[in-house]
Amino acid sequence: MTNLKVDVTNLKKNFGDNHVLKGVNFKVADNEVVVLIGPSGSGKSTLLRCLNRLESPTSGKIIIDGRDISDPKTDIDLARQNIGMVFQHFNLFNNLTVGENIELAPVELGKLSKEEAAQQGKKLLKAVGLEDKFSAMPQSLSGGQKQRVAIARALAMKPDIMLFDEPTSALDPEMVGDVLEVMKKLAKEGMTMVVVTHEMGFAKEVADRVVFMADGKVVEEGQPEQVFDHPQNVRTKAFLDKVINV
Amino acid sequence: MKKHFVALCLLFAAFFAVLVGKQSQVQAKTYTIGTDVTFPPFVYANSHNKYVGIDMELIRTIAKTEGFKIKIKPVGFNAAVQGVSSGQFDGIISGMTITKEREKTFQFSTPYYESGIVMAVAPKSNIKSLKDLKGKRVAVKTGTQGATYANSLKKKYGFKTVTFDDSDNMYNDVKTGNSAACFDDSAVLNYGVRTGLGLKIVTKPADIGKYGFAVKRGHNQKLMKMFNAGLAKLKKNGKYEQIIKKYTGQSATSAKKKANEKKDDASNTFAGLIKENYQAILTGLLETIKLTVVSIICATIFGILVGLLGVIPNKFSQGLSTTIIYIFRGLPLLVLALFIYNGVPSLTGSKIPAFVAGIITLTLNEGAYTAAFVKGGIDAVDSGQMEAARSLGLSFGKAMRKVVLPQGIKIMIPSFINQFIITLKDTSILSIIGILELTQTGKIIIARNLQGFRVWTIIAVIYLVIITILTLLSKWIERRIND
Ligand SMILES: Nc1ncnc2c1ncn2[C@@H]1O[C@H](COP(=O)(O)OP(=O)(O)OP(=O)(O)O)[C@@H](O)[C@H]1O
Ligand SMILES: [Mg+2]
Numbered sequence: 001m002t003n004l005k006v007d008v009t010n011l012k013k014n015f016g017d018n019h020v021l022k023g024v025n026f027k028v029a030d031n032e033v034v035v036l037i038g039p040s041g042s043g044k045s046t047l048l049r050c051l052n053r054l055e056s057p058t059s060g061k062i063i064i065d066g067r068d069i070s071d072p073k074t075d076i077d078l079a080r081q082n083i084g085m086v087f088q089h090f091n092l093f094n095n096l097t098v099g100e101n102i103e104l105a106p107v108e109l110g111k112l113s114k115e116e117a118a119q120q121g122k123k124l125l126k127a128v129g130l131e132d133k134f135s136a137m138p139q140s141l142s143g144g145q146k147q148r149v150a151i152a153r154a155l156a157m158k159p160d161i162m163l164f165d166e167p168t169s170a171l172d173p174e175m176v177g178d179v180l181e182v183m184k185k186l187a188k189e190g191m192t193m194v195v196v197t198h199e200m201g202f203a204k205e206v207a208d209r210v211v212f213m214a215d216g217k218v219v220e221e222g223q224p225e226q227v228f229d230h231p232q233n234v235r236t237k238a239f240l241d242k243v244i245n246v
Numbered sequence: 247m248k249k250h251f252v253a254l255c256l257l258f259a260a261f262f263a264v265l266v267g268k269q270s271q272v273q274a275k276t277y278t279i280g281t282d283v284t285f286p287p288f289v290y291a292n293s294h295n296k297y298v299g300i301d302m303e304l305i306r307t308i309a310k311t312e313g314f315k316i317k318i319k320p321v322g323f324n325a326a327v328q329g330v331s332s333g334q335f336d337g338i339i340s341g342m343t344i345t346k347e348r349e350k351t352f353q354f355s356t357p358y359y360e361s362g363i364v365m366a367v368a369p370k371s372n373i374k375s376l377k378d379l380k381g382k383r384v385a386v387k388t389g390t391q392g393a394t395y396a397n398s399l400k401k402k403y404g405f406k407t408v409t410f411d412d413s414d415n416m417y418n419d420v421k422t423g424n425s426a427a428c429f430d431d432s433a434v435l436n437y438g439v440r441t442g443l444g445l446k447i448v449t450k451p452a453d454i455g456k457y458g459f460a461v462k463r464g465h466n467q468k469l470m471k472m473f474n475a476g477l478a479k480l481k482k483n484g485k486y487e488q489i490i491k492k493y494t495g496q497s498a499t500s501a502k503k504k505a506n507e508k509k510d511d512a513s514n515t516f517a518g519l520i521k522e523n524y525q526a527i528l529t530g531l532l533e534t535i536k537l538t539v540v541s542i543i544c545a546t547i548f549g550i551l552v553g554l555l556g557v558i559p560n561k562f563s564q565g566l567s568t569t570i571i572y573i574f575r576g577l578p579l580l581v582l583a584l585f586i587y588n589g590v591p592s593l594t595g596s597k598i599p600a601f602v603a604g605i606i607t608l609t610l611n612e613g614a615y616t617a618a619f620v621k622g623g624i625d626a627v628d629s630g631q632m633e634a635a636r637s638l639g640l641s642f643g644k645a646m647r648k649v650v651l652p653q654g655i656k657i658m659i660p661s662f663i664n665q666f667i668i669t670l671k672d673t674s675i676l677s678i679i680g681i682l683e684l685t686q687t688g689k690i691i692i693a694r695n696l697q698g699f700r701v702w703t704i705i706a707v708i709y710l711v712i713i714t715i716l717t718l719l720s721k722w723i724e725r726r727i728n729d
Contacts, residue, residue: 054633081639091634095652104648105638150634157638 003030011060022216035203036196038213044196052083084154084162090146092138099134124152144175161192276315280326280335284412284693287437287493288341295526301339308476321680332592343391343455354458362451363395364432379405382426385419392429530687537673541608549616556621574614583607587679604676623658663720
């Protein structure tokens with residue numbers, strides 16, 4: 001399978017005695033958008049963070065773009081340049097302006113000159129609808145604006161794949177739409193994406209596949225209509241009932 | 247990042263090596279002699295801040311006739327004794343009584359003076375003999391024969407002793423009435439009383455002892471031979487008598503008393519005191535500033551390195567950092583200073599100049615505090631900042647330098663300013679190893695003129711002034727960093 005972007009086999013992760021991932025198999029194809037859902041504590045964030053080794057796996061294999069992420073000898077800094085990540089709490093660099101946030105990695109890693117990076121930064125900001133915020137400090141932005149800057153910052157490294165960990169959960173409801181809009185556009189442009197989210201509407205509209213995790217395992221997966229409308233597993237059903245009732 | 251780190255460490259080590267190497271080379275040719283300059287008429291500083299007295303005149307004259315050079319280290323009696331036994335100094339001449347106990351460690355010259363221990367009380371006190379001391383407090387000076395004598399009698403006569411580091415504080419405690427009496431060398435007290443010390447002697451000399459020049463047993467044999475030969479010559483040709491007369495004779499003491507009384511007008515005013523001791527205070531102040539500046543630089547570099555070691559994701563380096571902080575923050579500064587100055591040389595056999603020992607002491611101690619808040623400052627930066635930077639592909643070092651440190655430093659700045667001020671104040675503790683900084687200078691001036699209150703006021707004001715300057719400077723730098 002040459003067009004496989006992510007190939008995770010039998011991934012296990014323990015935090016001490018806490019077995020958080022208990023043998024996860026997880027694949028993502030090129031240009032595919034996968035939405036990861038599941039109850040709190042089921043291990044969604046942990047799986048995502050293993051993909052760029054913010055957490056190092058206890059055992060199992062993780063291949064991304066042909067690189068063995070789970071191998072400690074792999075140059076992880078190099079691998080991460082192609083894996084963008086967007087966090088629930090944005091994590092914009094507070095000591096830098098919006099523009100510098102976006103320019104930092106490409107310049108420091110020798111991808112672009114300072115001028116090129118600035119040009120690219122302005123273009124990316126325009127794409128997320130914030131071209132006037134180039135010189136602003138992160139503290140002066142709203143949550144929704146911060147998250148769009150964070151997406152622009154991740155895109156500045158021209159990654160092949162983007163990981164989103166609940167990108168809208170920390171936002172006021174009226175901000176959620178703007179961020180989802182940016183993500184939809186990204187999906188349409190063919191970005192490979194793994195998204196942890198409770199936004200079922202987004203999942204239905206954009207996802208190629210929905211993966212349901214519970215208790216450290218992938219319990220069910222399939223096309224959105226199939227998982228949402230005809231869940232096979234009882235736990236999937238119970239979870240969806242709860243989420244939709246809320 | 248790693249490369250820079252190693253380079254910095256090397257630079258740091260080299261800096262110390264140069265400091266140590268340079269200073270010990272300079273001292274190789276002359277004999278260093280430890281003494282206590284608060285012990286007139288044997289050793290004291292005159293109004294030109296030159297060290298004079300029987301002991302000083304003797305050793306200088308002998309050095310001249312026997313053809314060797316000396317360097318006087320006015321470190322206080324305790325530090326001088328320890329300094330000789332640890333090999334920091336070659337000899338000690340400081341009104342030191344020859345005892346069996348001391349002969350285990352030291353080798354003494356032919357005695358050059360005979361003296362006993364007497365008790366002195368405040369002028370209006372009605373204490374007349376040892377019997378009157380029951381239940382009272384008695385002041386003594388650490389490590390002196392007077393202290394040994396007092397301690398041997400305290401059970402029998404039922405008094406308590408309180409120990410001081412120098413004579414002036416001991417006398418003052420008696421004058422203020424905190425202590426009922428003090429025990430000291432008869433020659434010293436006689437001299438003091440006759441020159442207007444303001445105490446009276448109530449006992450006959452007891453526990454007669456002989457004073458000798460001392461070297462460490464088995465060391466500096468040549469120096470000892472020369473001293474004995476020189477002393478014999480001086481006794482023969484009458485110079486010895488002259489020197490003793492010069493400092494204890496009626497004419498000497500009454501002249502000094504007159505001088506003291508005349509000077510009282512001048513010494514009674516702050517302006518007079520400053521004018522009189524201007525040179526000495528300035529030299530002390532300069533030494534304090536030198537100590538402060540060098541230690542702040544060294545401690546800051548050392549502290550940042552150790553602090554960074556503590557945040558690198560590596561168990562060994564974190565453990566190392568924690569251990570360094572634990573040890574050097576835990577040790578009292580005084581103990582650390584004495585350990586480095588006296589303890590380490592007796593182990594390794596090589597001398598450390600007091601200034602260098604002082605810098606190392608402050609670097610380790612203040613550096614440990616610095617390391618702790620550097621670590622704390624970095625830890626206080628949200629871990630999401632590091633994660634976001636790493637997720638973009640930046641290395642740990644780059645993420646640290648570009649994202650985490652700039653935020654951490656802002657958190658640390660107030661702690662840095664605070665630490666600078668503490669460092670300045672802590673230099674005063676280094677007077678214990680005899681560095682002639684501001685505090686030690688104050689002690690020496692007071693030993694001569696007994697103007698404790700005024701001199702300490704002047705010294706305190708000087709400290710406040712430089713602390714204010716240091717604070718303003720730091721605040722200015724803080725503003726520039728924050729902009
Ligand atoms: N660094 C860590 N150290 C110890 N335990 C951890 C750590 N990170 C996560 N865990 C534990 O792992 C389990 C799974 O956490 P994870 O964050 O992956 O769940 P999640 O599915 O993302 O949940 P949520 O929807 O609440 O974000 C939890 O029990 C959590 O306490
Ligand atoms: Mg999570």
